[in-house]
Amino acid sequence: MSQPAQAKVNQPMKKEKVSSPWRDAWRSFKKNKIALVGTFIVIFFIFIAIFAPLLMPYEPNEQILLDRFEAPSSTHWFGTDDFGRDILSRVIMGARISLMVGFTAVIGSIIVGSLLGVVAGFYGRWIDTIISRIFDIMLAFPSILLAIAIVAILGPDLQNALIAIAIVNVPLFGRLIRSKVLSVKEEEYITAARAIGMSNFRILTHHIIPNSISPVIVQGTLAIATAIIEVAALSFLGLGAQSPDLDWGKMLDDSRAYFVQAPWTMIFPGLAIMLTVLGFNLMGDGLRDAMDPKMKQ
């Protein structure tokens, strides 16, 4: 999503060699140590997710019932769970699933939300009223409750949990884009573009969208963090991954009964969730600071 926008804006800038908002943003982001740590964590988990099959020491669903509840050791770094499954392998596999669900859900809601938001903001009038009211209605529900309701309708599995989270996040992006479009629409260069007879579609794709997208990138990063938590929550409630599928939330749910006798069954997936979410949040905060013109020194 961010790639084309960046390219578009970068083109004229290369010739002029003046400071651009994107370059400024990168410069200030680089200086932000905390944000870099966050980025590093995120990249680390993405790396794990991509190379999961190579990194897993065991088959994550392989049950060795005689080896259940083994404490962390050199053979099982993170110990084993109640079915004698290797927790390290499951955390690694869980990284792949949780991140994939997080990314896909957020990208889905960005696409749908942006489309609706742009249409609402650009065309205004009754279209705006309808779309905005729908967003209001959706935002009136606590997001996890809405997600639970959607999963209840679709039936509990990981894919439906993903869809539910995507739907829940749509109004977030829709509103964001809409308000940005509303302000960009009034800029003089848009009036100028109109004056020289540019078509609505071209104005939208060439001027309004590229100039409205930056808050979405920030919001998107933060939303991935939320999405990962929401997926975990749904799985924890038994509405997400169904066995034999796994994700971090399901691992927490599975180990709930044993956290006293085998705390490692809960600690490692819990830590994984915490670290990933922390990474995305730190990175997102850094991005926000870097991209917000008001925060410029």
Add this chain to the structure above:
Amino acid sequence: MKRKPWLLLLLLTFMLSLVLIGCSNDEEEPEQSEETEEPGETKEETEEPTESEEPAESTGGTLIYARGGDSTALDPITTTEGETFRVTENIFESLLTYGEQDTTIQPNLAKEWDVSDDGLTYTFTLEEGVKFHDGTDFNAEAVVYNFERWMNGDAEQFPYYTMFGGYKGDEGHIIESVEATDEHTVVFTLKRPQAPFLKNLAMSPFGIASPTALEEMGAEEFNQNPVGTGPFKFVEWRREERIVLEKNPDYWKEGLPKLDEVIYTVIPDNSARLNALMTGEVDLIDGLNPSDIQRVEDDPNLQIIERPSMNVGYLGFTVNRDNPLSDPAVRVALSHAVPKKDLIEAFYAGYAEPAKTVMPPSVEGYNDEIEDYAYDPELAKELLAEAGYPDGFEIDLWYMPVPRPYIPEGEKIAEVIQQSFAQVGVTANLQTTDWASYIEQATAGEFDAFLLGWTGDNGDADNFIYTLLDKDSIGSNNNTHYANDELHDILIEAQTITDQEQRNELYKQAQEIIHKDAPWVPLVHSTPVVAAKKSVSGYVPHPTGSEAVTNTSISE
């Protein structure tokens, strides 16, 4: 921008410390709260009835019994489900009862009985001076009324009455008539002898209900407000929450019951229930995860009480659904794909033995010569290919939502079976629903494959094989809908003859047939355990899975 990082770092430290605190606290907490909370709690509970009712004679106090699932009914004849009997054993009494920890016949409401030589006439002399909780007299007419009510019903209303071969008008029904010859004498006349007749009469579902209350309330209402002769009276039932019983002050056995009040409460989650016991919220729990037994034993305030084993946990295949499980060859193949030994090792902590047939070894007629289908995924695969399913197939595998004595952790066991089926190419989708619907749907034969089990009611082989797998029992307890006429003939013959040796031979044959057709994969015979506070005494778990708490007492 300067401040944010510090805030986040602070947050991170905070979260980490939370995690760490969380971990260390878990182990200390029970002991601490045991000391602080428990005395207060117990006092509160015991004072209440003492002050409000009979301050003079009351010494009993309140027992809070936590279990995994709620009762589905309180009129015991309307169900076959153990959580109901556990409660109704205290409210109702049958004509006969069992020994304290075995299934020998003991007098109860009937103090003496006499059997004619041909085994067709049973004459019972009833206890005198017994009253129902509503104040009406218990007498021979009441017994007749109850039996008339049951035999005029059907399998849907009174499922357990099939123990007597069917209902009025059915060919298999063995009771010709029940008559009151005087105030305290009842005569049963049978059409043909039934060997386990007395044992059947002693079962919990055949508790005698007050005819007056039944007439006044109607069956629906009575099911919510039971009236019997038992040691405890019904007080209130809040569904999925608690059932409260209070002492029956006019109980006919002198000096009993010892408790003033019993509360059966529901805590579905096994570990939450154990925590409730450890913090002193409840006095006694069942459905303990076997892996937690050690924790209880290490606690100086708690004790483990073993229930003598008389059960079977099984994986049932409904045989008349339109899927590959209707083929016995497929069922045999899948029998080779269940790692029973590992299951027991993992989920029973040694409190179980692998099952190879319908009934446990402690029951007479057990066929020890049956060779169990060994766990062998490769062989299972081959057999599946031979049966015409080289690429496997897909089924729904249902597991019960509540811990049962025979299968304390249904979901876990289902997951293991799912995994081992996957190894032979069979995809099993795990499904569950609430306990009452689970039983209902299982009975209706709506599950492809399901976990369930059975705790013997009377210690007779008939109560396992006939009850669970005869074609007569379809619609009550034969959830696989397995019907085999050869088996049926054997089982009916075994009911009719009274010579125990001959009966044992017939039951052994029956087990061979079942083994061959494999409507089940018998999984385990478990030794269920309950955990209680040390202050609870006189609680003697019965092998049938339900017992009155008449002799139980609780000390400060």
